[in-house]
Amino acid sequence: MKVLRKNQRVISIIMMSFMALFFLSGCSSKEPAGVNTEVEVVDKINITYVKAPLNVPSIVQKHQGLFEEEFGEDNIEVNLLEITSGPEQTQALAAGELDFLNAVGGTSAILAAANGVDLKIISVYSRAPKAFMILTNSDEIKTAADLEGKKVGGPKGTVLHQLLITALDTNDLSEDDIEYIAMDIPSALSALTNGSIDAALLAGPAALQAIKSGAEIVTTGEGLVEGTIVVAVRGEFLRKYPDLVKRFAKVHQESLAFIQNNIEEAYRITAEETGLTIEDAKMMYEWYDFDPAIKASDIEELKVTQEFLKENGMLDKTISIEGLITVIE
Structure with a gap:
C-alpha cells in the first residue's frame, strides 16, 4: 500500500508539471525568442x-x-x-x-x-501610337526624310525620341543627320511656335494645340512605335x-x-x-x-x-x- 501511495504521488507530480508546462506554452508566443512577428503597418x-x-x-x-x-x-x-x-x-x-x-x-x-x-x-x-507626333511649321518639311539638316526639339530618351529615330531610320537617316535639341514638350511647343526649331516632338494636348495653330503633321507613331x-x-x-x-x-x-x-x-x-x-x-x-x-x-x-x-x-x-x-x- 505504501508503494502504491508513493507511485500515486509521483504520478500526481508529473501530471501537475505537465499541466503547468501546457498552460505556460499556451500563454507564450509560438515564435522562438528574439523573432519579431509584428506586421509593419502601411499608413x-x-x-x-x-x-x-x-x-x-x-x-x-x-x-x-x-x-x-x-x-x-x-x-x-x-x-x-x-x-x-x-x-x-x-x-x-x-x-x-x-x-x-x-x-x-x-x-x-x-x-x-x-x-x-x-x-x-x-x-x-x-x-x-497616334498620340505621338512630329510636327512642323516649315513648308520645306513634308516627310521625315525632309528633316535632314533641320533643327528638331523634343524630350530625349522617351517614346517621342524613339519615334524620331525610327522615322529617320526608315528614311536611311540617323540622329547625326539632324540637329537634335533635347527639351521637354512645353519647351518644344514654344520653340516650334517662335520658329527657333524646324520640327517638334509633341504628344496629346500640346500636339493638338500646335495643329490648331497651323502646324502640319510630319508623322505620327502609327506603324513606327506603339x-x-x-x-x-x-x-x-x-x-x-x-x-x-x-x-x-x-x-x-x-x-x-x-x-x-x-x-x-x-x-x-x-x-x-x-x-x-x-x-x-x-x-x-x-x-x-x-x-x-x-x-x-x-x-x-x-x-x-x-x-x-x-x-x-x-x-x-x-x-x-x-x-x-x-x-x-
Whole structure:
C-alpha cells in the first residue's frame, strides 16, 4: 500500500508539471525568442498622378476618389503626386518616395531597371501610337526624310525620341543627320511656335494645340512605335504588400469600368481637368488603347524599345523584359 501511495504521488507530480508546462506554452508566443512577428503597418501610399497626354483612367481615379475610397477604410492615406518626368518618377521610386508609377514610359522603366532601380511592371497603362507626333511649321518639311539638316526639339530618351529615330531610320537617316535639341514638350511647343526649331516632338494636348495653330503633321507613331506606357510598382512594396498591389490593380479596373459605363461623364471630367473642349477630349480619346493586359506584342515592343536605348548610347546593358514583369492576378 505504501508503494502504491508513493507511485500515486509521483504520478500526481508529473501530471501537475505537465499541466503547468501546457498552460505556460499556451500563454507564450509560438515564435522562438528574439523573432519579431509584428506586421509593419502601411499608413500611406504614394502614387504618381500624370494626366497628360490624355490619361483618362488617372483623371477618373482622382475625380472619383477611387484610391481614397479603397484604402481609406484601412486608414491608409493616399497621396497623388504630380511628377510627370519619367526620370524624376523612377528616381523618387528608388528613393522610396513613391510606391506606384501610375503611367510611366516604357523607356523610363527599362532605363531605371537596367541601372539597378528595384521596380516591377504590373500592367500596361496605354498604347497610343497616334498620340505621338512630329510636327512642323516649315513648308520645306513634308516627310521625315525632309528633316535632314533641320533643327528638331523634343524630350530625349522617351517614346517621342524613339519615334524620331525610327522615322529617320526608315528614311536611311540617323540622329547625326539632324540637329537634335533635347527639351521637354512645353519647351518644344514654344520653340516650334517662335520658329527657333524646324520640327517638334509633341504628344496629346500640346500636339493638338500646335495643329490648331497651323502646324502640319510630319508623322505620327502609327506603324513606327506603339507608344507603350506602363504601370510600375516599387519592388520592395510588392514583396511586402502583395494584397495592397492587388487592390491597386482592382481600383484601376474600376476606373476603366466607370469610363465604359459613363463615357460622356468621363469626357466631361477629362475636359475640365486638361483644359480641352469636350469635342477635343472625345477626338483624342480615340487615339488610346487603355487595355491593361500585358500582351505578347507589348513585351516585343518593350524589347524593341530596349534595343533603341542601347543602340543610341542610353543603355549599356540589357535586362530580361520578361523578368521585369509581374502579372497581378
